[in-house]
Amino acid sequence: MSHPSTRSLEMFDAVADTGSFRAAAERLAVSPSAVSKAISELEARLGARLIARTTRSLALTEAGTAYHASVSSALATLDEGAETVNSVTAAPRGVLRLAMPVTFGHMYIAPLLPMFAAKYPEVRLDVTASDAFVDVVGEGFDVVIRGAGTLPDSALIARKIMETPTVVCASPAYIETHGAPAHPDELADHACLVATATQSISEWVFDRDGAAYSVAVSGPLRSTSLIVAREGALAGMGIARVPYHFAGPELESGRLVRLLRDYERQEAAVYAIFPAQREMALKTRAFIDFLVAEVGSVRL
Known part of the structure; x- marks a missing residue:
């Protein structure tokens, strides 16, 4: 059995969501007749009526309701798959603002920056070396390097990059x-x-x-x-x-x-602090993963 096209499934999903061929057509930037044709072909392929039509309205049939649940799940899975591929293939880019303490930064971070720049040429580094406290979000930093301590608010996340005696x-x-x-x-x-x-x-x-x-x-x-x-x-x-x-x-x-x-006690730790976001920027993820791999491997 051949499978319906993704486009026809998107049209059916849009009709089910909006309750209208015209509204579905506007959402997908196609003509209402194209939507109607796709639904008819889908019903013929499945051998079941999915939408009950009247002159004034339309509604999902029992089969249509069950099918819509499966279609919505399948389309969501396809979207997640596309996002996963993009996260793997897309190149980190843009300005990455970094704040680091002077001594630790000069000893362990600064020597690694040329290596990171060579690996990710589309990322530009803006580095502040200071022992003063910085407001990660307020001052617009992507990553701040700090020693152990309590995070000032829940808008921040800490990832350990080194543990040192x-x-x-x-x-x-x-x-x-x-x-x-x-x-x-x-x-x-x-x-x-x-x-x-x-x-x-x-x-x-x-x-x-x-x-x-x-x-x-x-x-x-x-x-x-x-x-x-x-x-x-x-x-x-x-x-x-x-x-x-x-x-x-x-x-x-x-x-x-x-x-x-x-x-000795293994009690001193260094963390990468960054803003909590639903989707971390690729440049930020790449830099933190790089630090964990390179700084975390230093033998003390």
């Missing part, structure tokens, strides 16, 4: 003078450089047999900036505790030494 570190000069702690409890005897957003008692959290373990610390420096704590450690002021990505190059070069590694 928070490391305790000090300079070789400090270790030579004061020694290196072998256990978190020994930090009480060391100068600790505290980076915290609050003025509460400073505590560093470690892992002990899979459970969180807190140690009170103090020292000659307190700051709301992780960079300030890192620079203090580089200068030999004391021991700092920062996410690995804030001290990666210094640790790799030996300017800082990683301490208490057996007690």
Whole structure:
């Protein structure tokens, strides 16, 4: 049995929805006679009356009502299939506005941007590097890179792109003078450089047999900036505790030494924040997928 054309099914669906040949014809930009002919051919093919016609109105028959349910579902499935193909074959394009924190952005995002641009030449990048808070929707950003935290409203979605340990570190000069702690409890005897957003008692959290373990610390420096704590450690002021990505190059070069590694907790995460939309723009989806694949694969 041959199947009716998609066009004839669309005409039947339009007639069923509008209750009129003329209204269906206007919806599909064809003549009423073309719609009437298509319905007659469809009924002849199926061997059943689908529409009961009178001089003043028309209505679906019992067979027509049942058939309309199947036709509507089939047309919706075809539309979804077309959208799926378009999402695969269409090329991301347009301006992508990105905001990223200075240190993390320069270390991990900036080196990847030429690779992304080469992969998606129709996307133009507009990048803001700043540690200041940005209003994702209000300032018109497509993607904002942030550390862990609560989303300010439900209009945003967060996708994790990296999970990194928070490391305790000090300079070789400090270790030579004061020694290196072998256990978190020994930090009480060391100068600790505290980076915290609050003025509460400073505590560093470690892992002990899979459970969180807190140690009170103090020292000659307190700051709301992780960079300030890192620079203090580089200068030999004391021991700092920062996410690995804030001290990666210094640790790799030996300017800082990683301490208490057996007690580290994998607790620092970085997220891509983007506006919640029914259909995410291809440029945004492509960029976030790219970050997850490239940044998420970095070994720390």
